[in-house]
Amino acid sequence: MDAPTTASADSGSSGGGEDNGWFTPHRQPEPSQDGARETREGNRLAGMRPVGRPAAGLSTTGGGSAVEEQRHARPAHLMLPPGYAPVDRPVPPAPEASPDAILVRRTLAEVGPVADKATSYFYALLFVRHPELRALFPAAMDTQRDRLFKALLTAAEHIDDTEVLVAYLRNLGRGHRKYGTRAEHYPAVGECLLGALSRFAGETWDATVEAAWVRTYTALSQIMIDAAAEDERRAPAWWHAEIVAHELRTSDIAVITVRPDQPYPFLAGQYTTLETPWWPRVWRHYSFASSPRSDGLLSFHVKAVPAGWVSNALVHRARRGDVVRLGPPAGSMTVDHTSDSGLLCLGGGTGIAPIKALVEDVAEHGDRRRVEVFYGARTGHDLYDIDTMLRMQQSHPWLEVRPVVDQQAHLQLPDAVREYGPWYEYDAYLSGPPGMIRSGVDALVDNGIPSERIRHDAVDEVVAAGQ
Numbered sequence: 235m236d237a238p239t240t241a242s243a244d245s246g247s248s249g250g251g252e253d254n255g256w257f258t259p260h261r262q263p264e265p266s267q268d269g270a271r272e273t274r275e276g277n278r279l280a281g282m283r284p285v286g287r288p289a290a291g292l293s294t295t296g297g298g299s300a301v302e303e304q305r306h307a308r309p310a311h312l313m314l315p316p317g318y319a320p321v322d323r324p325v326p327p328a329p330e331a332s333p334d335a336i337l338v339r340r341t342l343a344e345v346g347p348v349a350d351k352a353t354s355y356f357y358a359l360l361f362v363r364h365p366e367l368r369a370l371f372p373a374a375m376d377t378q379r380d381r382l383f384k385a386l387l388t389a390a391e392h393i394d395d396t397e398v399l400v401a402y403l404r405n406l407g408r409g410h411r412k413y414g415t416r417a418e419h420y421p422a423v424g425e426c427l428l429g430a431l432s433r434f435a436g437e438t439w440d441a442t443v444e445a446a447w448v449r450t451y452t453a454l455s456q457i458m459i460d461a462a463a464e465d466e467r468r469a470p471a472w473w474h475a476e477i478v479a480h481e482l483r484t485s486d487i488a489v490i491t492v493r494p495d496q497p498y499p500f501l502a503g504q505y506t507t508l509e510t511p512w513w514p515r516v517w518r519h520y521s522f523a524s525s526p527r528s529d530g531l532l533s534f535h536v537k538a539v540p541a542g543w544v545s546n547a548l549v550h551r552a553r554r555g556d557v558v559r560l561g562p563p564a565g566s567m568t569v570d571h572t573s574d575s576g577l578l579c580l581g582g583g584t585g586i587a588p589i590k591a592l593v594e595d596v597a598e599h600g601d602r603r604r605v606e607v608f609y610g611a612r613t614g615h616d617l618y619d620i621d622t623m624l625r626m627q628q629s630h631p632w633l634e635v636r637p638v639v640d641q642q643a644h645l646q647l648p649d650a651v652r653e654y655g656p657w658y659e660y661d662a663y664l665s666g667p668p669g670m671i672r673s674g675v676d677a678l679v680d681n682g683i684p685s686e687r688i689r690h691d692a693v694d695e696v697v698a699a700g701q
């Protein structure tokens with residue numbers, strides 16, 4: 235996931251509107267009463283619908299912004315791979331889209347084919363108009379460019395689904411603290427974003443569309459600003475963490491243990507973002523490979539992938555004593571301890587890391603729930619953590635670990651899982667490469683697990699983790 239997803243703002247020259255102009259944060263952060271907050275945000279988003287008069291015209295010469303960290307466009311347990319729809323379940327009718335949502339989506343559809351040009355233009359505009367914001371972004375912007383448009387698409391996709399959208403944006407706002415994003419940056423980003431969109435949206439861009447974008451961006455950015463402000467009262471923007479152990483398990487996989495400089499609360503199954511000293515402002519996702527430990531140490535499984543700056547640095551360059559930075563924990567692939575259903579876990583490659591944490595979590599809760607782990611790898615050599623998993627199996631009679639080696643089994647992990655079961659009494663957890671998650675979800679739904687009981691991280695985050 236990563237790359238600054240900053241939204242900056244400045245009430246552009248043509249920005250009209252009331253108060254200090256569109257995009258300008260207009261309220262103090264709200265109190266942290268979750269229920270009340272969600273309701274207010276719901277109301278605010280509802281207010282993005284055709285209420286009120288259109289905002290005054292925006293500058294159409296601005297640039298774009300960065301809205302990043304797709305993280306959780308929706309809770310992981312509800313998240314299905316893009317384009318996925320179970321064929322044998324009735325699909326509920328889509329709620330009617332609001333007028334603003336229709337216009338916003340129309341712009342994105344128009345800009346989609348030239349998204350790379352639009353995002354390049356956006357950043358150029360942003361850095362020319364607001365050079366002080368350049369320092370929030372990594373030196374190389376390649377990955378960053380994609381993230382902006384993906385984040386916009388994610389927000390647009392869920393624009394009428396208040397619960398999902400608010401959760402996504404709050405997470406995004408919190409995650410932006412580590413980039414140094416501040417409330418006053420959002421208007422600048424908004425102005426440049428509209429400048430880029432207006433330039434590339436062709437003839438579909440007019441005053442009505444612009445007003446819809448202003449309302450939408452203002453509401454969305456306010457949610458991010460509020461979430462960041464609220465988070466600031468209870469957690470640092472980032473943690474420094476010293477590497478205290480670095481174990482090369484294969485020629486390209488390392489197990490790295492770090493000691494954060496302050497307590498780092500998280501749940502088994504979650505992940506964090508990590509920045510190395512060698513690639514400043516380039517952040518990558520890694521799952522916690524253990525449940526929370528009494529000594530406060532955290533561990534990660536890192537595979538060096540071709541052209542993966544961060545992963546190569548972590549595997550081949552990092553040593554004990556090096557200090558990395560961690561963002562806040564995120565992700566909802568966590569165990570529901572109120573349930574006594576069995577857990578069916580699929581871990582592909584280094585995707586076994588959070589699965590191991592989940593097993594530890596079940597053990598620590600003293601549950602006696604069945605836990606079935608399918609651990610897939612291309613070769614026997616790639617099963618770098620099998621000894622740990624088998625040791626856990628020996629200690630826990632409720633745990634079954636089944637290694638699946640592609641080369642030996644002549645099939646991949648999801649197909650192996652189809653051969654067992656039935657699984658309809660299990661909750662499922664998947665972690666691994668995007669292709670494994672997609673076909674794994676298909677296999678499990680075919681096997682009788684309702685999709686709402688299947689949890690995994692967002693596929694695009696998994697892609698980012700592998701960089």
Ligand SMILES: NC(=O)C1=CN([C@@H]2O[C@H](COP(=O)(O)OP(=O)(O)OC[C@H]3O[C@@H](n4cnc5c(N)ncnc54)[C@H](O)[C@@H]3O)[C@@H](O)[C@H]2O)C=CC1
Pocket residue numbers: 519520521522534535536537581582583584585586587588610611612613616638640645646647648665666667668669670673674695696697698699700701
């Ligand atoms: N390091 C971490 O903390 C985490 C990593 N991940 C992701 O897990 C992945 C791990 O990569 P590698 O270790 O190279 O795994 P890999 O590419 O070697 O795949 C592992 C196994 O997954 C199955 N698989 C792979 N592609 C498949 C497909 N298209 N269809 C069906 N099954 C498939 C196969 O059984 C394969 O042996 C990366 O994408 C990484 O981003 C996910 C969560 C946490």
